[in-house]
Amino acid sequence: MEMFEEGKVYELLLVTKSNVTPVGVVKKGNKFHFKLFEGKSAKDIREHPYGVLHITWDVDILVRTALNLPCELEWEDSKTIPLKKIKNLPNIEGKIEFQEDLIKDSLGEARILRCSLIPSRIEVFPVSNPPLSRADFYLLEMAINLTRLYVATRKLNVKEAQNIYSKIWVEYRTYKRLGGKNKLAEKIMGFATAALRWNP
Numbered sequence: 001m002e003m004f005e006e007g008k009v010y011e012l013l014l015v016t017k018s019n020v021t022p023v024g025v026v027k028k029g030n031k032f033h034f035k036l037f038e039g040k041s042a043k044d045i046r047e048h049p050y051g052v053l054h055i056t057w058d059v060d061i062l063v064r065t066a067l068n069l070p071c072e073l074e075w076e077d078s079k080t081i082p083l084k085k086i087k088n089l090p091n092i093e094g095k096i097e098f099q100e101d102l103i104k105d106s107l108g109e110a111r112i113l114r115c116s117l118i119p120s121r122i123e124v125f126p127v128s129n130p131p132l133s134r135a136d137f138y139l140l141e142m143a144i145n146l147t148r149l150y151v152a153t154r155k156l157n158v159k160e161a162q163n164i165y166s167k168i169w170v171e172y173r174t175y176k177r178l179g180g181k182n183k184l185a186e187k188i189m190g191f192a193t194a195a196l197r198w199n200p
C-alpha cells in the first residue's frame with residue numbers, strides 16, 4: 001500500500017466480470033476510488049460488484065483495452081473474490097461499493113458511477129521494468145483523447161470534436177518526434193480522422 005501516494009491519480013487496469021479497461025485511481029485511507037463513465041465496466045459492477053486493479057507499465061495493453069482492440073492476456077482465478085484476474089501482474093482484489101452520479105464537463109452532462117474498491121488481497125511484488133519513455137505518455141494521451149472524441153462526436157458537438165482532434169494531431173507529431181514506434185499511433189490517428197469525417 002505504501003507505494004501509493006495518497007491523493008495522486010494512478011493509471012491502473014480495472015478487471016470486472018466481462019471487461020478490462022484503464023482507470024484513473026486515487027487511494028484515500030484504505031480504499032481505492034475511481035469514476036466510471038457509462039460503458040461495459042459500469043454495467044458489470046452494477047451486476048457483480050467485484051474488481052481487480054492491476055498495475056502495468058505496458059502502454060500497449062492500456063491503449064488496447066481503452067479502445068477495445070484485441071489484446072493477448074492470460075487469466076487465473078482471484079483468491080478472495082469470484083472473478084478472473086490477469087496472470088503475473090501485480091494486483092489488488094476487492095469488493096466495489098458504488099454510487100450513481102451526474103457530472104458536467106466541457107463535453108456536457110454525463111452519468112457516472114463513483115466507485116470505491118475495498119481491498120481483500122494485495123499482491124504487489126517487485127517487478128523489473130524498462131524505464132518509462134516520455135513518448136509513451138503521448139501515446140496514452142492520444143488514446144484518452146480518442147475516447148473523448150467519440151463522446152463529442154456522439155453528442156454532435158462539432159466544435160469540441162475539432163478541438164480534441166487538433167490535440168490528438170499535436171500529440172501524434174510529438175510522439176513521432178520523441179522516437180515513438182508503436183503502430184497504435186497511426187491507428188489512433190486513423191480512428192480520429194474517421195470519427196471526425198463520418199460523425200458530425
Ligand SMILES: Cc1cc2nc3c(=O)[nH]c(=O)nc-3n(C[C@H](O)[C@H](O)[C@H](O)COP(=O)(O)O)c2cc1C
Pocket residue numbers: 011019020021022023024025034035036037038039040041042062063065066067068140143144147
Ligand atoms: C489512460 C486511460 C485512463 C482512463 N481512465 C478512465 C477513467 O478513469 N474512467 C473512465 O470511465 N474511462 C477512462 N478511460 C477511458 C476508457 O478506457 C474508455 O472509455 C473505455 O472504453 C470504457 O468503456 P468500457 O467500460 O465499455 O470498456 C481511460 C482511458 C485511458 C487510455
